Amino acid sequence: MxxxxxxxxxxxxxxxxxxxxxxxxxxxxxxxAESVFxxxxxxxxxxxxxxxxxxxxxxxxxxxxxxxxxxxxxILIGLLWYFRFTKQYFYLYRWPLAIIVGTGIGSALxxxxxxxxxxxxxxxxxxxxxVPNNTMTMFNNIMIFLMVPCVVLYFWFTGSYRESAPMKxxxxxxxxxxxxxxxAGFGYTILTRYSMFIGRAQYLLGxxxxxxxxxxxxxxxxxxxxxxxxGYDLMQKKKTTAV
Amino acid sequence: xxxxxxxxxxxxRWVYLLAWIFVLMPLIFPLGLxxxxxxxxxxxxxxxxxxxxxxxxxxxxxxxxxxxxELFPMTLATMHQLWSKNVKIIVVGFWAEGPLVFxxxxxxxxxxxxxxxxxxxxxxxxxxxxxxxxxxxxGDDMAKAVAKDYIEGKNLKEFPIMTTINSAKDVxxxxxxxxxxxxxxxxxxxxxxxxxxxxxxxxxxxxxxxMAPFLQSGQLSALLPGLTSSAEYELLINRKGLAIxxxxxxxxxxxxxxxxxxxxxxxxxxxRGKKS
Numbered sequence: 001m002x003x004x005x006x007x008x009x010x011x012x013x014x015x016x017x018x019x020x021x022x023x024x025x026x027x028x029x030x031x032x033a034e035s036v037f038x039x040x041x042x043x044x045x046x047x048x049x050x051x052x053x054x055x056x057x058x059x060x061x062x063x064x065x066x067x068x069x070x071x072x073x074x075i076l077i078g079l080l081w082y083f084r085f086t087k088q089y090f091y092l093y094r095w096p097l098a099i100i101v102g103t104g105i106g107s108a109l110x111x112x113x114x115x116x117x118x119x120x121x122x123x124x125x126x127x128x129x130x131v132p133n134n135t136m137t138m139f140n141n142i143m144i145f146l147m148v149p150c151v152v153l154y155f156w157f158t159g160s161y162r163e164s165a166p167m168k169x170x171x172x173x174x175x176x177x178x179x180x181x182x183x184a185g186f187g188y189t190i191l192t193r194y195s196m197f198i199g200r201a202q203y204l205l206g207x208x209x210x211x212x213x214x215x216x217x218x219x220x221x222x223x224x225x226x227x228x229x230x231g232y233d234l235m236q237k238k239k240t241t242a243v
Numbered sequence: 244x245x246x247x248x249x250x251x252x253x254x255x256r257w258v259y260l261l262a263w264i265f266v267l268m269p270l271i272f273p274l275g276l277x278x279x280x281x282x283x284x285x286x287x288x289x290x291x292x293x294x295x296x297x298x299x300x301x302x303x304x305x306x307x308x309x310x311x312x313e314l315f316p317m318t319l320a321t322m323h324q325l326w327s328k329n330v331k332i333i334v335v336g337f338w339a340e341g342p343l344v345f346x347x348x349x350x351x352x353x354x355x356x357x358x359x360x361x362x363x364x365x366x367x368x369x370x371x372x373x374x375x376x377x378x379x380x381x382g383d384d385m386a387k388a389v390a391k392d393y394i395e396g397k398n399l400k401e402f403p404i405m406t407t408i409n410s411a412k413d414v415x416x417x418x419x420x421x422x423x424x425x426x427x428x429x430x431x432x433x434x435x436x437x438x439x440x441x442x443x444x445x446x447x448x449x450x451x452x453x454m455a456p457f458l459q460s461g462q463l464s465a466l467l468p469g470l471t472s473s474a475e476y477e478l479l480i481n482r483k484g485l486a487i488x489x490x491x492x493x494x495x496x497x498x499x500x501x502x503x504x505x506x507x508x509x510x511x512x513x514x515r516g517k518k519s
Contacts, residue, residue, distance in 0.1 A: 023259040048339045049372050059390020059398055107379045108429075111436035115462070116428065123460030144459070181452060188448035188469065192313060194266070194496040195448065195470040198489045199312015201266050207488060209351050 001213055013217040016200050017225055027229055124148055147177040154178075251510045258503065265499045269491035276494050278487065283466055284475035290443045290465040291321060291418075296329040298415040299408055304348075305421035307340030310447055311347070316486035317445045317473040318348060318420050324480050325418075326357035331404055332365040333414075335389070337377055337425045342369045342393055361394065362402035369393030374425045378433040382411035411438040416464075420445040427454055431462055443467075 001009075018033035053075075061071035077099065083092040127145050131138040153167070154174035161167060206215035294300065302325070306314050325332060334345055345367060359365055368389045371377040381388040385408065386399045399405040407413065411434050419430055419442065427444050434440045443465040446454060451468035458466045467476060471493055473486035 024256060044343075045339045048342075048370050052370065052372050055389075055391045055396070060387070103376055104374070107376055108432055111432045115431040115436040119460050119462060120456060123456075184452045185449070188451050190497070190500050191448035191469050191471070191493065194262075194493060194500075195313040195489070196309065197262070197312075198266055198270070198470070198492045198496070199315075199485070201270055201492070202312075202485055202489060205267070205270055207270065207485070209485070 001211065005211070006213055009211050009213045010217045010221070013204060013214055014221050016204060017218070017221055020200075021225060021229065024229065027232060029225055029229070147173060150174040151177050247510050247513050250506070251514065261499060262496065265495045266492045269495045270488070273488070274491045274495075276491050278471075278474055278478060278490055280475045280479060281472065283468060284472045284479060286465040287321075287443060287445070287467040287472070287476055288324075288479045290416075291324045291328075294325075294328060294330055294416060297331070299331045299333065299413055300325065301414050301417045302332050302334050303417065303419045303421070304334070304336050304341045304344045305338045305419055305426055306344065306447075307338060307422070308343065310422040311344060313447050313470050313473075314420050314422065314445060315344065315347070316470070316484050316489075317467055317476060318344070319351065319484060320473065320477050320480055320482060320486075321418060321420070321445065322348060322352060323482055326352070326354060326359055326365075331408070333368060333385075333404075333408065334365065334393075335368040335381065336370045337374060337429075338421075339370050339372070342367070362392075363404055366399075366402055366404050367393045368399075375429040375433060378425060378429050382434050382438060384410055411440055414438075414440050416440070417442045418445075419443075421450070422447050423450070426450070427457065427463065431457065435462055445473075 015033050015036065018029040019037070021027055022030045057071060061067045077096050080092045080096045083089045124144070127141045129138065129141055129145060131141065150170045150173040153170050156162075203210045203214055204218040206212040206218075302322070304314075304318060336342055336345070354361065354365060361367075368385075369392070371381055371388055373380070377388065386405070389399060391398060392402065414434075417430055417434060417440055419426065421427065421444060427442070427446075427450075430442050430444075435442050441464050442462070444454060444463060445467040446469075448469035451466065454463065454466055454468075457463040467473065470486055470489055474490045477484050477487045
C-alpha cells in the first residue's frame, strides 16, 4: 500500500475511534475530531458549490454578454447573504433569502397537493378490502382503512362532539395507531444507528473490501487512546485533589 | 440497595461496552444465521431486472459518508445489476457528498469490466446545488442545469449518451439511494407528478415508515430499506458483500436492544410497585 493511502487508513481509524470516545466521556480526542469533521464538511461543501459555479460560467454563462450580466447579477445577489453578519446592513440579507424561499415554495407548491395529498386520499379510497387469497394483505388493508381516518379525526380539535362516546373510541384507536407507528420508527432508528456502527466496525476490522491495514491501525490507535484517556483522567483527579 | 435498583442505576457505559461486544463478536466469528428474503428486496430486484433494454435511468446517490455503512452495499449491488443490463445511466447527486460516494463505488467496481463505456453507456454529472429547485431545473433542461460532466469536465453535448437525453421526459426510471432531504418527496413533486417518471428508493431504516404510504399508493415502485434488505438483495443477485457480512451483527445487536428494553421495563414496574 502507498504511504499516502496508508496515512488515509490511519486517519480514518483515528477519527472513527476519536468520535467514539464520547461514549466514555467528553475528552480532547473527541473535541479535536469533532472540530476537524465540521471544518472538513463545511470546506467540502463550499468547494463543491464553487466548482458548480465555475463550471456554469465556463460551460454556458460566459457565451454571450446578456448571459454574463445575468451571471454577475446572480453572484451579486448571492454576496448579499454575507450581510447577515452586519447589524447595519442586515436588511440586505433579506433579498437573497426572499428569492430562495419564494422560488422554493413556488416550485414545491405546483405539485404538492397532487403528489402528497390527493394521491394518498385516492389510494386510501381504492383499498381492496377483500383479498381472499392473501389474508395478510386483506388484514393490512382493513387496518389501514380503519386507522387512517381515526388518526385524522384525532387531530380535529374543535367542537364539543370530541367528548361524545364514538369519538372516545376513535381517539383510542388513533392513539394505538400512532404508538404502532412510533414503535416502527423507533425500531428502524435502532436498525439505522446499529448499521452505521456495524459499517465502522467492519472498517476497523479491515473486512474486505475495506483495507486490511485498518486492523493493526485499530489495535495500535485504540491502545494509545485508551492509555492517554486513563492518563488524562488521573491528571484531572490529581488537579481536583490538589485544589 | 436491591439488585434491581442497582441495575436501574447502572452506568450507561456498560451498555455501550455490551453494544461493542455484541457487534464485534459476530463480525469476528460469523454465526451464519439464516437470512429470509422479504417482499421489499424481491420487489426491488424485480423492478431493476424488469427494466427494458435501452431505458434511461437517473441514478442518484443522495447521501454522504455518514449514510455509507447502511446504503453503500445496496448502491454497489444495484449498480452491479444495472451495469449487467443494456441501459443508459445518468449519475447525478443533489447531495454534496454524492460524487464522493460514487467515487468510492468506482474504486470497487470497474464499469469497463461490464463492457460499459463512459459517455456512451453512462455519465457522471456530479453534484447540483440547490436542493428541490435544482431537481426541477435538472428535470426541465439537463444541459442548462449541468454545464459540464464531473469526470472529464466536458460539455454534456460532447457525449453520445446526452445527444438524445434532454429532460425528465426522456428518463424512464429514477433510482434514488437516500438519507433525507432532498429525497423522495422532492422527486415526487418535481419529477414523478409532472413527468410521471417511475421511482424506486433505497433508504436508511429511519426513513422507511415515512415512505411506506407512497409505496402503498403506487407512487413509489419499490422501496429497499436498511442494511438487512440490502443483505437480502445481495443474496438475490448472488453477490455477497458487506451487507450480508453484517446481518449477524444486526441480529445480535437487536437481541441486545430487545433484552435491554425488557429488563428496563421489568425494573420500572418492580420499582413502581414498591413505591406504591
